[in-house]
Amino acid sequence: MTASLWALVGLPAMVGAVLLVSGRRADPVAAPCAVAAAGLALAAAGVAAVSRPSVSVPMLAGIPAGLAVDGLSAVAVLTVAAVATAVLLFASAEMGADQARGRFFGLMLLFTAAMLVTVTATDLFTLLAAWEVMGALSYALIGYWWGEASRVRSATLAFVTTRAGDLGLYLAAGAALAGGAGALQLSGLAALDGGWRDAAVAGVVVAALGKSAQLPFSFWLSHAMAGPTPVSALLHSATMVAAGGYLLVRIEPALAATAWAGPVLVWAGAATALLLGAVAFHQSDLKQLLAASTCSQLGFVVMAAGAGSVGGGMLQFTAHAAAKSLLFLCAGVWLAARGTQELDGLRGAARRRPLAGAAFTVGALAVAGLPPLPLWTAKDEVLAAVLHLGPAPYAVGLAASAVGAAYAARALAAVWSPVPAEEGGASPEGSEQRPPPSEALPLAALAAATVGLGVLVLPAAARWWRALLGAAGGPQPPAWEMAVSGLLAAVVLAATWWMCARGRAEAASGRRWAGGWLGLETAADTLVVRPVAALAQALAAFDDRVLARGVRACADGVTRTADLARSRGETGADEAVRAVASGARTLAAWALRPQTGLLHQYYVQAVVALVVLAAVVVLMR
Template sequence: MMLPGWPGGLAVDGLSAVLLATLAVVLVAVLVHAAGEKFGARFYVLMLVFAAAMAVTVTAADLVLLLMGWEVMGAMSYALIGYLWPDAERVRSADVAFLTTRAADLGLYMAAGFAVAGAHSLRLDDLAAAEAPWRDLVAAGVVVSALGKSAQLPFSFWLSRAMAGPSPVSALLHSATMVAAGAYLLLRLHPLLAATGWADTLVSWVGALTALVLGAVALAQRDLKQLLAASTCAQIGFMVLAAGLGSVAGGTAHLVAHAAVKSLLFLCAGVWLSVLGTQRLGELRGAARRHRPVGAAFGAGALALAGVPPLSLWATKDEVLADAGGGLLAVGLAASVLSAAYAAKALLAVFRPAEGGAFRVPLLESVPLAVLALGAVVLGIPALAGAWGRVLGVPEKSDVRVAALSGVLAVVTVAAVAGVRRVPEPAWAVNWLWSERVALAVAVRPVFALARALARFDDQVVDGAVRGIVRGGRWAAGLTGRRVELRVDGLVDAVGRSARWLAALARRPQTGQVHMYYAQAAVVLAVLVLVALLAG
């Protein structure tokens, strides 16, 4: 219990246990692989705190602890993306990523406030029982925050900026930590989404459209890490779609398999970047042939990403699509075709014949690649066996027709991409829909303009009024000193002179002679008698 009288704390159930195991395996693989790159102690501390924050996020049973893990994870992502801080452009990229996710994170704070008002509880399991309209407000806050964290539309552009970080950071960020956190939260809170009657539909369509549109963005990329980043948005889109459809088992299976695939691909990209000094697809021609183990590992991951049967993402993705229908199924299948296309583009770029000698990769760096490649191959088996539903204690659904159609489409697409000379690369897709420019125009610049206007109002109006009051007070004080104070002082002096004159008069009769006192008394008595006679 974090707050007295408010039940909560940390708890491990089937879903959080699966996420914790995935996080542990990917973290160990990434850190072991990164050991050969000679990062400093600061890097490993940041990575460990990053992973610990994700562990708190997936085990939190209430919104207070969830927010704590959520915030620390965002702060660590900022530090890791800008790890090479002397490079100003990397720091700017970290700023964009941090500010974008922080803006979306405000939704989770609002959701916590609305939960107190409507559900009178901060426990995640109690949110679906909140009173209307608080339940809808809680759901809206959760959805905005989760979509921002998982780089879904319209927040996707920050993940492009996150590529400024070292490759091991990308491998962990895109697979088992921050980007997956939003999808996890939506899967966890599916009962809340379903209870509103609108949030589950909204989430389903946002996930499906992100998978489709960012798939097109990934296909147009000429940089390997940018391609993998856009593909992360697209694949997370399938998980978000699963959350909206209530396919918790399918979404979780896809999250786990994608973690293995994406961490593998980013680590392979990091190997080529460190050896060849480039991540441009045109300059990586033949890179997979120059070190066969790394090439084979990348090939396994790319084919799994393409959804080629019987590899992992083919089985898990189709478990998600089995719960879709109508327009959502059509969009999901179209996104699957794009998945095969962008994975094939990356695969062919690094496997095309080219000149260049072989290079060596230390065994310590190769072992994690082999482990992750094995996961990319076999992690679809539990989905085919229906094991995820039993582990999570939720219903699990599969559709042989959808799986067969998706598999055929993936194989045909890979073959088609292999046969074309150049994949279309429209500028709008290469530049991530110009979404960062749109965000600057729609949100950032108006906010800064408003801030500048308020600053001018404060400087000119508020400060001017204060300065006017001060000047008026000083003028009044000067006026008082010049005109009023002189008259007051003269009056005081006159009173003093009158008092002295009366005192002088009073002293004159005081002679000390007795006959004078009798004479004075006689005069006073005579005056009194005269007054009495006149009054009578």
């Protein structure tokens, strides 16, 4: 059933490429074509998840490149395709006819195809190619409104930061190639010799932390908010930002084969989950809050990879994708209605848009880790595995889950708070226009998925999930531990909501340290972005002043040589050719003279020729 695999990655790629190349001519049909392509890709993902196809083609001598769907990637492709379909359906109403829909939907489909290749890649070559395409397309999507300089700067900052981390993937590919051709397969990294294995794993870790916006790379996700809301919903949930965490879970055997990778990832994920959770709590902008919470939530996926909890990591990956895309789409609904992302400006937004309010509540409660929603189960499973590495990272992770409940409560309190009468609070709740189907269906579907994944808390469903992922036998949280974490989430959620409702949490939002993303942007701007920009400008100047001038000088030299050859050599050659032609014409004219057409003259000519021939014979004797 390799056709399902080709359809899975080929349909969105081909339709996206056609829409992108067609430009504004494709605007009228861009949205339905994109939604249809994504829907067919989702159907192909379902078939592939059951049939488990694989394809392989030669890349280098003895080194194949391929795609395959196993238990792990089956979950990933279904998640990516489902979220992409929902987001594109929502975007069909969100993106107006004046916003170059052909270019937008083309980029979104190509971005989705790159992510689908990333999660099904079996080797570092294929992974690296898809990784690069995804990064380049993220730059185009974040800076989609390229007419505004601030958005282009945000896209550049995000691109340069992730590219700095992506260099690790080149290190990993080089180390794997040096260690043996078989090691280019992701499943072969664990079998590398010690030194090459450590280098390859280190490269993958750096690239994954950069892509998933973990410390110290986290701040770039703040600038990714410059793109349209559907871009944020897709990029922050199931695609680019989630790709790093997924990759770490994919190579978990290689991480386990090293002595250092597991602890490093556990602490990196725990620190990101806690500190970026604090950043999320101190944001006054809803999209910035959701962006920081993405870093925090994906910290649990990174922890899972380091602790060897494949089942918990993939449940966190999937449940977070559903909940976070839901939250971003709700934010987009309110942004379109209110024209603001500020929490103060969104007071009562959930009351005016009941469907979006209910959907946002489901997503926020899931992110808070409230039972029986799936992120509660996922976090407890991850923390149970982390506890085997020591109580300290477990305590940090548990604190991070409590902070998650706090920032979820702050967002809920803002959108559900009553609107003062002077701001229009007297108008009836739910009085705004009914949402169109293209808005209502994605919200309802994602909310249902967020709630439905909670079934994995049941023992039978949990066993099936671990068997699907090949992760049977891992540490599982005891019932009392899950009860404690669920109670902690509920208490923190209620207490924070109460404090926010009475204005007691407002002062915290002004703290520069957390509200300013820990000062990471300033450090990165000084250490990475500005040096890279300066180097790019220097290389551009070198290109203009040295290389380009050299090329122009060579061209001028060739032109002058040609002119000289034409003025000197070609003139003499032309005269010689004309002389030869003139001589030929003269000989031809003499040759034509005897040709008179008179028979008696031909006889005379023959007699003369015979006399001359006889004279020659006599003389030669």
